[in-house]
Amino acid sequence: MKQWRAIAWQDIKESIRAWWFFIYALIFGGTVALLFILGVTESQILGFMGLGRLLLTFIQLCVAILPVFVLVSTVRSIVGDRESHVLEYWLSMPIAFGDYYWGKFIGRFLVIFLPVFIALLGASAWGVYVDITVPWHLFWLYSALLVAICGCFLGFGFLISTLTRHQEVALSVSLVLWLVLLLFMDLILIGVMLQERASPELVVSIALANPLQSFRTAAMVLFDPRLAVLGPTADIILDFFGRVGFLIYALTYPLVLGLASAYTGFLIFKRGDQI
Amino acid sequence: MIQIKGIEKKFQRHPVLDGVDLFVESGDRIALIGSNGAGKTSLIRCILGEYSFTGDLTVSGLDPRKQRVAVLGQVGFVPQLPPPLRVRVEELIYLTAKLMHISVDSIRQVAEQLGLDISRHNKQIFFKLSGGMKQKLLIAIALARNPKILILDEPSANLDPEARETFFSLLAMMPKETVMLLSSHRVDEISSLVNRVIEMDQGKVVLDRPFIQARKEGV
Numbered sequence: 001m002k003q004w005r006a007i008a009w010q011d012i013k014e015s016i017r018a019w020w021f022f023i024y025a026l027i028f029g030g031t032v033a034l035l036f037i038l039g040v041t042e043s044q045i046l047g048f049m050g051l052g053r054l055l056l057t058f059i060q061l062c063v064a065i066l067p068v069f070v071l072v073s074t075v076r077s078i079v080g081d082r083e084s085h086v087l088e089y090w091l092s093m094p095i096a097f098g099d100y101y102w103g104k105f106i107g108r109f110l111v112i113f114l115p116v117f118i119a120l121l122g123a124s125a126w127g128v129y130v131d132i133t134v135p136w137h138l139f140w141l142y143s144a145l146l147v148a149i150c151g152c153f154l155g156f157g158f159l160i161s162t163l164t165r166h167q168e169v170a171l172s173v174s175l176v177l178w179l180v181l182l183l184f185m186d187l188i189l190i191g192v193m194l195q196e197r198a199s200p201e202l203v204v205s206i207a208l209a210n211p212l213q214s215f216r217t218a219a220m221v222l223f224d225p226r227l228a229v230l231g232p233t234a235d236i237i238l239d240f241f242g243r244v245g246f247l248i249y250a251l252t253y254p255l256v257l258g259l260a261s262a263y264t265g266f267l268i269f270k271r272g273d274q275i
Numbered sequence: 276m277i278q279i280k281g282i283e284k285k286f287q288r289h290p291v292l293d294g295v296d297l298f299v300e301s302g303d304r305i306a307l308i309g310s311n312g313a314g315k316t317s318l319i320r321c322i323l324g325e326y327s328f329t330g331d332l333t334v335s336g337l338d339p340r341k342q343r344v345a346v347l348g349q350v351g352f353v354p355q356l357p358p359p360l361r362v363r364v365e366e367l368i369y370l371t372a373k374l375m376h377i378s379v380d381s382i383r384q385v386a387e388q389l390g391l392d393i394s395r396h397n398k399q400i401f402f403k404l405s406g407g408m409k410q411k412l413l414i415a416i417a418l419a420r421n422p423k424i425l426i427l428d429e430p431s432a433n434l435d436p437e438a439r440e441t442f443f444s445l446l447a448m449m450p451k452e453t454v455m456l457l458s459s460h461r462v463d464e465i466s467s468l469v470n471r472v473i474e475m476d477q478g479k480v481v482l483d484r485p486f487i488q489a490r491k492e493g494v
């Protein structure tokens with residue numbers, strides 16, 4: 001077995017036994033169950049009903065809460081191991097820094113992605129079982145969006161984890177990052193736009209550089225191809241990207257951003273003191 | 276085997292290693308002594324390639340930072356305090372055996388010699404074991420590798436007298452050419468094992484003598 005695989009597998013086993021994973025899996029698995037119980041499949045929005053409606057609600061909830069969950073639950077991985085001297089012990093073994101770091105990264109990715117993916121898969125499987133039409137194109141698109149969300153915020157989490165020396169600081173930085181991204185979605189940008197302090201193109205560019213906003217818009221474009229809910233902003237986005245182009249952007253840009261952050265974290269981890 | 280030339284390590288301008296020079300030959304059994312903050316653990320971490328530093332440090336001619344897998348393949352390490360690993364005992368043994376390319380049985384055998392019956396604790400989480408059990412398991416993992424260099428940072432602190440005696444007899448049975456670096460506050464305890472004493476103070480080597488000579492000088 002390659003060393004990174006051994007580290008990844010170990011991290012998965014440790015995470016599965018941790019409380020945060022139990023709560024994490026319960027929230028996302030429970031959300032799907034709750035949506036079924038509340039009869040979301042019976043309701044309708046913008047022509048979406050049945051399982052499509054449920055998947056849409058689930059992905060919107062994921063876009064809202066998954067980033068902060070991923071950040072909070074992964075930001076302590078490296079810094080936590082360093083503080084508790086776990087890192088000192090593992091790195092006394094003949095393991096390359098890259099195998100340790102990327103093994104942890106891949107292990108954590110699977111741990112955070114699989115519960116949300118299984119929830120999505122479970123909902124679809126239930127749909128097949130009770131004979132509701134399953135919109136498979138949405139299923140695959142949402143799965144890809146979840147990969148992008150998880151990869152993006154996991155990368156941010158690992159970068160913060162290597163930059164900080166204390167778990168509390170890492171946690172605070174991750175919450176500040178999430179808050180800044182949240183503010184630059186709507187609250188600040190709408191104000192800037194209304195006061196005409198910047199060109200609409202610039203404001204939209206800033207918004208779309210924000211992975212939270214690109215996920216949100218991608219989730220919208222799947223059920224609202226003309227992005228009518230965004231008003232005139234939709235023209236700027238769709239004129240520039242087109243619908244398919246925007247979906248490709250929304251799936252690849254955050255993932256590239258997350259991987260670049262994780263790689264920067266790796267360079268910092270490798271260069272400095274590991275413990 | 277270990278060559279150290281003028282290594283320096285600072286934390287926020289405060290030197291923790293201040294121009295350390297050392298040459299450790301095959302078969303050296305070293306008692307690394309010094310008060311808290313003298314630089315013993317920092318020196319060990321540099322040898323393990325876990326700290327960046329200025330100066331030259333090679334282990335068997337290899338750089339522990341750039342060729343860490345080759346270097347650490349020769350090293351067995353027991354930390355001062357067992358880390359709170361959240362892994363089952365059987366998982367820890369399996370993983371470390373994989374990483375070190377040794378058999379699971381070799382770890383079990385050493386553990387049994389130390390009085391730890393692993394089969395009774397297989398499913399327990401490592402950090403929930405008693406301090407002594409944790410230390411025995413970490414020692415078993417380190418010794419089972421048959422390392423060329425054994426680095427032990429206060430290794431017997433948590434051991435009961437019987438396990439301590441077994442541990443020291445296991446160390447005494449290690450091949451003659453094995454290098455041992457034992458960081459300890461109790462030189463008397465390891466006196467039968469060592470042939471050289473290195474004392475550190477404020478990041479510097481202040482004494483480096485054969486054990487017999489150091490004893491005569493009252494160290």
